[in-house]
Amino acid sequence: MTAAQTVFGSLKHFEKGHVDVIDDNPKHYVLSNVFEVASKSKPYEKVAVGQNLRYVIEAIRAEGTSPWYTASHDESALIMDGTVEIHLIKPEKALVPDSKEGTVKLDSEPKGKKMGWIKAWRGHMALLPKGAAYQFRSAAPAVLLLQTIKGDHTIERWADICQTE
Amino acid sequence: MSTATPATTPSAKKNLGYKTFAIGKFGFERDEYFAHIHYPGGVQTMPVDAFLRALMRDVGWGFFYGTVNFDHVIGTINHYGTVELFAGLLNEAYRSKNLHYVETFDSKDLKKVFEQMLDDWTNEGFDPYAAPDETGNAYGPKRGNNTKALKRERIVSARMVGLPGDLPYRTDAAGQFINRQFTDVPQDSPEVHAEPGFEGEVHAFNMFAYASRSDVTWNPSVVSNVKDSQICATTEEYILPIFHGNDRVEWFIQVCDEITWEVADGKTGNPRAKVTMKAGDVAAMPADIRHKGYSPKRSILIVWENNDSTLPKRYSGGELKPYPVEF
Numbered sequence: 120m121t122a123a124q125t126v127f128g129s130l131k132h133f134e135k136g137h138v139d140v141i142d143d144n145p146k147h148y149v150l151s152n153v154f155e156v157a158s159k160s161k162p163y164e165k166v167a168v169g170q171n172l173r174y175v176i177e178a179i180r181a182e183g184t185s186p187w188y189t190a191s192h193d194e195s196a197l198i199m200d201g202t203v204e205i206h207l208i209k210p211e212k213a214l215v216p217d218s219k220e221g222t223v224k225l226d227s228e229p230k231g232k233k234m235g236w237i238k239a240w241r242g243h244m245a246l247l248p249k250g251a252a253y254q255f256r257s258a259a260p261a262v263l264l265l266q267t268i269k270g271d272h273t274i275e276r277w278a279d280i281c282q283t284e
Numbered sequence: 285m286s287t288a289t290p291a292t293t294p295s296a297k298k299n300l301g302y303k304t305f306a307i308g309k310f311g312f313e314r315d316e317y318f319a320h321i322h323y324p325g326g327v328q329t330m331p332v333d334a335f336l337r338a339l340m341r342d343v344g345w346g347f348f349y350g351t352v353n354f355d356h357v358i359g360t361i362n363h364y365g366t367v368e369l370f371a372g373l374l375n376e377a378y379r380s381k382n383l384h385y386v387e388t389f390d391s392k393d394l395k396k397v398f399e400q401m402l403d404d405w406t407n408e409g410f411d412p413y414a415a416p417d418e419t420g421n422a423y424g425p426k427r428g429n430n431t432k433a434l435k436r437e438r439i440v441s442a443r444m445v446g447l448p449g450d451l452p453y454r455t456d457a458a459g460q461f462i463n464r465q466f467t468d469v470p471q472d473s474p475e476v477h478a479e480p481g482f483e484g485e486v487h488a489f490n491m492f493a494y495a496s497r498s499d500v501t502w503n504p505s506v507v508s509n510v511k512d513s514q515i516c517a518t519t520e521e522y523i524l525p526i527f528h529g530n531d532r533v534e535w536f537i538q539v540c541d542e543i544t545w546e547v548a549d550g551k552t553g554n555p556r557a558k559v560t561m562k563a564g565d566v567a568a569m570p571a572d573i574r575h576k577g578y579s580p581k582r583s584i585l586i587v588w589e590n591n592d593s594t595l596p597k598r599y600s601g602g603e604l605k606p607y608p609v610e611f
């Protein structure tokens with residue numbers, strides 16, 4: 120039996136697929152590559168790579184220390200490349216109303232109880248629990264996918280990241 | 285159930301030990317190599333292994349989202365409570381010659397017949413969820429059964445896999461071994477340092493390792509949720525046994541290796557595109573197409589779904605465009 124050779128992508132090495140159109144518009148398939156997107160992003164830019172009505176998947180280049188964030192709903196972070204620390208605080212009082220969707224950037228570290236921290240690397244998925252404040256820290260460039268709702272900081276640059284013809 | 289007796293095919297007349305099944309005006313019989321689906325106006329014949337693989341997904345997913353095309357003629361459309369079973373409905377030639385036939389059933393009634401048929405027609409050693417290289421063949425006269433393998437359903441996490449009270453991790457102890465094609469997928473765990481009282485909220489797990497232990501192919505299971513946004517992990521090898529026509533937009537994130545998607549029009553079946561996805565690629569499947577994937581090596585795919593139950597009406601009624609983003 121030959122040994123398995125599973126091919127993952129990374130910031131350093133990725134290949135992008137393609138849409139071969141027979142009778143359609145390639146834009147309808149919104150094809151992008153998360154490593155390519157992150158390779159061209161500034162640290163902690165939240166670039167939408169998937170959108171299903173109000174829900175989004177954002178590709179984030181994690182590099183250095185991020186601002187503090189929170190959301191009124193759960194979010195999840197999936198590490199696609201590199202290693203990321205996630206530090207969590209339970210704020211003293213709710214920072215955003217339930218009606219506000221998407222990631223909210225905080226001006227500074229909020230007052231509250233330390234919940235703990237996570238060190239995660241490729242393949243690991245972390246919960247960013249509803250109401251908690253969180254900060255990413257990454258010594259070297261890493262890539263994560265954030266499952267969330269479109270918010271004030273979601274960046275849409277579809278024409279730059281997707282196959283258009 | 286009606287008594288509509290299928291016009292029997294020659295080899296089905298031999299006593300091979302298989303039962304015939306019927307619901308409404310549809311009749312089903314199998315012989316050594318084929319499943320024959322009878323309906324008013326015709327009979328559709330499919331290789332029995334392909335039929336059982338498709339039937340397994342339809343049963344395991346509870347008819348899934350939208351349309352499950354078994355082939356270019358036979359399929360089901362989920363109306364979430366009721367389900368349409370059809371022949372030729374989503375085939376341009378059949379439609380234009382008015383040769384199609386559709387019947388609506390209570391989902392639980394059709395599911396029951398499908399489950400019985402799947403159980404009776406699946407021989408010992410054949411696992412319709414497994415890749416062909418991992419399982420025995422489906423052919424020949426009736427030979428035992430594989431009931432246990434047929435009981436696996438699409439599993440759904442409430443919040444995230446591994447949280448207290450949610451879906452458990454997959455482990456050797458539970459008989460969920462690393463797949464032969466994922467022996468190089470790291471099985472390490474993230475470091476989780478929770479302060480006292482926050483153990484149930486400070487949470488992370490190795491999702492790729494979890495997926496590497498899936499013993500089924502083409503069976504997306506929910507691993508994390510943000511309201512109606514569901515990330516589903518699945519492992520794919522060989523061919524998606526159905527041509528899925530979703531009733532909403534669906535997204536794919538190719539985690540590793542490569543899948544090619546054959547895309548055809550949802551209503552007519554006419555080819556529209558081929559989408560080749562490599563590790564790290566993200567792509568949408570519009571709401572008006574059907575798709576079938578080809579995975580030469582077992583690969584990990586994230587299927588990202590929107591579980592909002594109002595969507596089918598909003599897409600079919602034209603309120604929403606079939607593709608997700610305008611740019």
Ligand SMILES: [Fe+2]
Pocket residue numbers: 528530534575
């Ligand atoms: Fe699908």
